[in-house]
Amino acid sequence: MSGTLLTPESGPRTRVRPTGTSFVGLVGVELRRLWWRRMAKVVLVAVVAFVGVSAYAAYQQTRPEALAERIEDYSSIVAETTRQNASIPADEKAAQIEACQRDEAATGADTSGGAPVDFRCEQMFDPPSPESFGIVAAERTAITSSIVESGLWIFGFLAFILGASFVAAEFAAGSMGNWLTFEPRRVRVGTSKLVAAGLGGLAVGGLGVGLATLGATLVTTVNRPGADLPVAAAPIVPGDTAAQSLLRVVAIVGLGGLGGAVIGLLLRSTAGVIGLVVGWLVLVEAFVASAFAEGRLQPWFLRTNIEGFVSDGTTYFATRCGVDGCQTVSMPHSYTASWIYLLVVTSLGVTAALLAFRARDVT
């Protein structure tokens, strides 16, 4: 190859020096990079696969033949329980129900705010409901939310990894330094990356929820039971409540993407982020949260708040010890407390990540 790359004649033809780009433009560039990444495709495939498998499971569950089988099982169980219950004396039943109601009252008095927990004492000796045997007509909203409920954690985790590797890869490749020689305003650069990761997370969540809805629609269309099956109608979830809860799932998955980028910006290594997250999930969220202070620390952990946010308030289990020994009680955690918690944690994380990115050397 001949020597000179650039002779004065072959110099740049476009003489105008670039004028820089707006913040939105910068986010656009980051989104493009996010989309080009292999990880984005992996996440995409994983979301599709998860929803596909879940929808298939729902399809199997609600097939008319499967329903017919379960109805048969159910009938024999009902016959059996009725026979057994008939042999228990009426006053013993009453005593058990009363004991149950005392517990219920005690728990209700103990919890502040939140709805009192219904122990369903009165139904103690009723035969199981057909619903608890999965004998319900395939219903779109119910299937969607059951897919999304378990999907939330999968989608959130995928978005988190996507966001974390999106930022950490730049440090790994060393291209962050190169990038900063094109746009040296660190806070602007950092923010654009966080925003892009958050939007990427929203896209993951949106895709997951969208596919779940689609899958549920397909399942209910295919598995509409014939009139010959005595199937209870599914409990009707009000449409806007369902939609709201789906939107909140999308928001949480978006937060997952943002959170990944925040941690990525702080740790600068994908392996480090994954180590931290797995350690956190296993050790802290699963163990520490319930092992200490009789489980009363749980409102301060992510899991409880994510559940509280998505499900419009949630409950967690704590151990309550009284004179008559210890028992597990269910404690309410409100929606409001959940979103405030998530907002505060997110703001702190974003601020810390941007400050650290502004201050630290990039080599």
Added chain:
Amino acid sequence: MDVAVRTVNLRKTYLSRGSRRVAVGGLTMSVPHGGVHGFLGPNGSGKTTTIRMLLGLIRADSGTAEVFGEEVPRRLPHVIDRVGAIVESPKFFPTFTARQNLALLAGAIGSPAARVDEVLEATHLRDRGRDRYAGFSLGMKQRLAIAATLLKDPDLLIFDEPTNGLDPAGIREVRDTMRSLGAQGKTVLVSSHILAEVEQVADTVSIIGHGSLLAEGNVRDILGGSGVSQVRVGVASPDRAQQVLEAAGFALTRDGQHLLVGTDDPSAITRALAGHGLYVAELVPVRPDLESAFLALTADEGLGSESDRLAGGHAPGGAS
């Protein structure tokens, strides 16, 4: 004075294993506007650290730096469009294509998309634009990095050891590129630990050791200032010639059958010897090079051990 880059008492220390280690210790240097300026120093002398500070990638502990009269890093956003830099080695996303990598950078500065094609063309990478960066040879990576700097049409180009690891053809390419950019009136700041490289392309040079300036100025001045020029003289009877020249006041040393004579005017030697019936069979000016200048400088500073690591004229493709 018309300076493109100036640093004053620039200082950076790193915390390593609990102790502070001085990477750049009060460096004051200036790079004139236009032409190629060598930034020479042994490995570990603080060249890369200095360049990173100029680019705002790392924060100086103290001291100031300016680029085109703007204080950096504070005013860096105002001058960054005029600065293209390759620090240490080209760094792009390995799984993206050359074109993708450039498109992102172009997007970051609001450069038109057509510019990507232009710079790929200018660096002979047009046919490889759709290939992944990971599959590029080092020479191609280097060219892509140069292409990236050209997206901005910069006035100042900073190349940090650009020929490291390149084959002779690649070294020649980079060298010619730098010369050509300098000839276009751009300022090229090129760091190197290889004397021959700087000597061949640079008009001016800053020499550093242990993070501070040892010498600065025109390459020619620095070479000249390092001591008297010498001439290697071959004659039939060196003993007699030595007597004659010493009598005539020349400083010389004996080197086997040759004499090494210090003078700026070789013809004076010929005249002196001819006057005594001695005829010169060989007369070769021994050009002092940057290496001896460097050795002299670093010896003064007690940096002998570092200068051992200098790859003098033994760089691949270094001689021409």
